[in-house]
Amino acid sequence: MVTGALIPMPTDPGLTRLQQWLSPSYPIGAFAYSHGLETAIGTCAIISSDDLRMWLTDLLKNGAGYSDPILLVAAYRSENAEALQDIEQQARAFAPSKERLAETALQGAAFCQTTSAISDHDIPDLTYPVGLGYAARRHGLPLDLTVHMYLHSFVSNLVAAAQRLMRVGQVEGQRILTDLAPLIAQITQDALTSDLTDLSGSCFLADIATMQHETQYSRMFRS
Amino acid sequence: MCSIFCREQGIEETDITIRQDINTATSEAAQPRAIGAVRVVGRFKGGKSCLANLRQSGALKLLFPRRASGLEAVMINTAGGITGGDRFSISAEAVGNCHMTLTTQAAERVYRAQPGQTGGMDTRLRVGTGARLNWMPQETILYNHCSFQRHLTANLAKDATLLVVEPLVFGRIAMGEVLSDARFNDCIDIRRNGQRLYYDAVRLHGDITAKLSRPAVANGANAMANLIFTAPDAGRHLTFLRDALPDTGGVSLIGDDLLVLRLLAKDSFVLRKSLLPILDRLTDNGLPLCWRL
Numbered sequence: 001m002v003t004g005a006l007i008p009m010p011t012d013p014g015l016t017r018l019q020q021w022l023s024p025s026y027p028i029g030a031f032a033y034s035h036g037l038e039t040a041i042g043t044c045a046i047i048s049s050d051d052l053r054m055w056l057t058d059l060l061k062n063g064a065g066y067s068d069p070i071l072l073v074a075a076y077r078s079e080n081a082e083a084l085q086d087i088e089q090q091a092r093a094f095a096p097s098k099e100r101l102a103e104t105a106l107q108g109a110a111f112c113q114t115t116s117a118i119s120d121h122d123i124p125d126l127t128y129p130v131g132l133g134y135a136a137r138r139h140g141l142p143l144d145l146t147v148h149m150y151l152h153s154f155v156s157n158l159v160a161a162a163q164r165l166m167r168v169g170q171v172e173g174q175r176i177l178t179d180l181a182p183l184i185a186q187i188t189q190d191a192l193t194s195d196l197t198d199l200s201g202s203c204f205l206a207d208i209a210t211m212q213h214e215t216q217y218s219r220m221f222r223s
Numbered sequence: 224m225c226s227i228f229c230r231e232q233g234i235e236e237t238d239i240t241i242r243q244d245i246n247t248a249t250s251e252a253a254q255p256r257a258i259g260a261v262r263v264v265g266r267f268k269g270g271k272s273c274l275a276n277l278r279q280s281g282a283l284k285l286l287f288p289r290r291a292s293g294l295e296a297v298m299i300n301t302a303g304g305i306t307g308g309d310r311f312s313i314s315a316e317a318v319g320n321c322h323m324t325l326t327t328q329a330a331e332r333v334y335r336a337q338p339g340q341t342g343g344m345d346t347r348l349r350v351g352t353g354a355r356l357n358w359m360p361q362e363t364i365l366y367n368h369c370s371f372q373r374h375l376t377a378n379l380a381k382d383a384t385l386l387v388v389e390p391l392v393f394g395r396i397a398m399g400e401v402l403s404d405a406r407f408n409d410c411i412d413i414r415r416n417g418q419r420l421y422y423d424a425v426r427l428h429g430d431i432t433a434k435l436s437r438p439a440v441a442n443g444a445n446a447m448a449n450l451i452f453t454a455p456d457a458g459r460h461l462t463f464l465r466d467a468l469p470d471t472g473g474v475s476l477i478g479d480d481l482l483v484l485r486l487l488a489k490d491s492f493v494l495r496k497s498l499l500p501i502l503d504r505l506t507d508n509g510l511p512l513c514w515r516l
Contacts, residue, residue: 043470045438058439093413093422097475097483200410200424204447206439208485211473215465 014141021115021132022153024160028110028128030153033103034161034221035064036209041165042216045205049172052162053179055206056155060183063203065154067094068104068129069147069191070199075126075133076143084126084134087196091127094199096207099214099223104128106222111135148188155180161221254337257302257309259283265294267319267354275318283311286328288512293322295511298360300331305344307336307370312345317354317383324357326511330392330491331363333407336370341406346375350383355454357506361514362390362446362491365431370406379415384454386505387411390498392446392491393431402431413451420481421451444471444487446494452505457482460504467500 020026037055040046046055059065071091078084095101108128112135116123121138123131129150136146159173168176201207210223259282266275272294279285282302288295294317302309317323336342350356358375365371377385389409394400406428413421427434435441452460457480464474464484472486484501488494502510 040439045442051438054437055439058437062434062437062440089419090422093419095477096423096485097473098477099475101477199422200426202425202427202434203439204441204485204487205471208471208473208487211475211485214475 014139015145017139018136018141018145018149021111021135022149024153024157026111027114028107030107030157031160032221033107033157033223034165034213035059035100035103035158035223036206036213037158037161038165038219038221038223039209039213039216040206041162042218043209043212045209046162046166049168049176052159052166052168053176056158056176056180057183058203059158059206060151060155060180060187063201063206064100065151065184065187067199067201068154069151069187070194070196071127072129072133072136072147072150073143073191073194074196075130076137076146078134078137084130088126088130090196090199091130094201096201097210097214100207100210103223108132144188144192147191148184151184151188152177152181155184164220254308257282257300257305257311259300259302259310260312260314261285261298262314263296263323263325264316264318265321265323265354266317267321272317272321272323282309283313293324293509295324295326297326297328297511297513299328304332304334305342305369305371306334307340307342309342310345311343312347314347315356315358316349316351317356318351320353321351322355322357322509324359324506324509324511326357326513327360328513330361333363333365333369333371335366335368336406341370341372344371344373346373348375348377348385350377350379350385352380352382354380355384355386357386357509359386359388359502359506359511359514360390362392362494364392364491365394365402365405365407367394367400367402367405369402372406372408373410375411377411377413378417379413379420379453381416382455383415385413386450386452387413388448388450388498388502390446390448390491390494392494393435394445396445396490403433404429405431407431411449411451413453415453415480420453420478421483423449441487444489446488446491448484448486448488448494448498450484450486450501450505452482452484453480455480463504464501467497467504469497472497 074087104127108131109125112123112131115135261283262278264276284299286297394402410424436443461476474484
């Protein structure tokens with residue numbers, strides 16, 4: 001049925017805040033991290049855009065795309081400072097390599113500092129998913145949307161990183177992101193019923209790539 | 224969260240156990256299960272590492288080969304492998320300046336499990352001030368339809384040294400076995416002074432061979448080793464290990480006292496070939512003799 005009339009919709013301030021936090025312009029330095037893609041592309045483990053799509057699918061199902069939302073959800077639901085610190089300690093201990101620890105710790109610290117500076121909430125320095133989960137809870141933002149947008153920005157950032165490292169056109173990059181949207185939605189739903197006993201990972205070669213990146217001859221990225 | 228894996232592998236999420244209606248005590252006890260436990264404490268006395276306490280029961284035994292230095296304990300699973308419902312627990316502690324090494328007599332085989340039953344292995348390690356513990360079992364071989372859960376926790380004093388290496392083989396490769404339906408859960412939790420230092424968990428459920436064929440997972444590798452070395456001077460081994468690793472491995476000094484290494488290989492033979500020089504280095508050429516046989 002087409003009525004032709006525009007229905008006025010109130011803008012959800014929570015949605016705007018999440019969009020701000022998870023946009024590439026939020027100063028957490030996301031552009032500096034390739035999550036091992038620079039090595040995987042450099043060693044020809046990823047050559048085509050199909051390879052890139054497969055690799056990102058693996059990261060979502062078995063890598064940080066699977067484990068970060070579990071940490072985010074746990075931080076969001078933590079009831080006191082002690083519980084939050086336990087989650088933070090586990091997040092750091094779970095980092096598979098030096099650069100992956102830096103990736104989550106430095107982005108997290110920048111996120112927490114910026115978010116503290118522009119709000120009434122004091123957010124301590126935490127790893128990225130833990131800090132985001134905690135900040136979202138303090139701001140009363142919906143958990144499902146926070147996880148969903150976090151995963152989307154994670155993949156979006158890696159597509160952008162790949163576009164600087166290999167031949168993936170602008171449209172092709174967006175096509176990959178579109179193809180992965182249902183998987184992102186699925187993983188978001190699964191994460192909502194998770195707890196820290198589910199924290200695990202099996203992207204062994206992606207983890208190894210971030211280790212090898214430490215000694216890569218020519219590098220643009222910090223991971 | 225199992226649901227992701229189940230969906231991915233196309234497995235029905237309903238109960239896979241086929242329960243029979245015969246519910247008598249005799250049918251419950253029909254399958255014998257192996258239960259084994261050891262507890263070993265090593266100390267430093269009279270200028271050498273020696274046994275302070277030993278307790279063993281059931282299907283797990285320890286042998287202590289004579290060695291020039293250090294205390295070496297070889298675990299023997301008298302049940303000859305692990306199947307669903309088996310329970311093994313190991314507790315080892317090194318105090319004083321004791322250097323203790325724990326290994327296995329041979330590769331551990333994890334056999335097909337009865338539906339709904341899981342074999343378990345629980346390992347607890349404690350390493351005191353000035354002590355060193357090497358946890359280095361030989362390969363664990365997962366058979367198709369196995370169901371196995373491992374949990375290793377380690378508590379370290381401030382300057383304690385711990386080496387953990389766990390080689391894993393996915394299926395009997397020589398006979399072309401694929402892990403089309405198996406379950407493997409693994410967790411390693413290491414704390415120093417009560418603070419979490421390292422945490423790793425792996426869950427492989429369903430068609431494990433298909434998952435391992437994925438490019439960012441293992442790209443078809445059938446053998447893997449996870450190695451953690453934590454010591455105040457762990458960093459001095461970094462360059463050696465980097466040079467010793469093939470393209471399918473990586474090593475990282477995550478913290479000043481924490482070195483981690485992950486290695487993939489097409490089979491256990493290739494894995495061992497890469498691993499032996501690394502273990503020689505990290506044990507100061509003190510690799511247990513049974514590793515050489």
